[in-house]
Amino acid sequence: MLSVNSLKNLYFLPEVHDMRYNAESMLAMLKSVYGRDPYKGDIYIFLSKDRRQVRMVHYENNAFHTQTKTYKKGYKFMKIAWDEYGRKVYEMSWKDLVALLECPVTEVLRLRSDLLGKAE
Numbered sequence: 001m002l003s004v005n006s007l008k009n010l011y012f013l014p015e016v017h018d019m020r021y022n023a024e025s026m027l028a029m030l031k032s033v034y035g036r037d038p039y040k041g042d043i044y045i046f047l048s049k050d051r052r053q054v055r056m057v058h059y060e061n062n063a064f065h066t067q068t069k070t071y072k073k074g075y076k077f078m079k080i081a082w083d084e085y086g087r088k089v090y091e092m093s094w095k096d097l098v099a100l101l102e103c104p105v106t107e108v109l110r111l112r113s114d115l116l117g118k119a120e
Helices: 023-034 094-102
Strands: 010-012 043-047 053-060 063-070 090-092
Touching: 010 094, 023 043, 023 053, 023 063, 090 094
Parallel strands: 010 043
Antiparallel strands: 010 090, 043 053, 053 063
């Protein structure tokens, strides 16, 4: 689990998928493109296009923090859906973040052949 506490405001940005940026660049983009104040300590969550990587970025105690979690091939993060389309930033609850980070989705369920036929 990534080290984040539940006392922060969590925001998901569905249009940002580029994981090459460092924390300082991502927070500068939040200010210029989204008009957000990245220095308030809020946590911003980005999901890669293939949904194999999630990145959380925030600023705290005069430091930029980036935390990344990547699943190996065959696993993905859940697809995030929301009610209001057209918004560029969505607030997330702590329980939604935990569900996103701890519940991988598999592309294919592979059964081991040595276990087939042994059901009682």
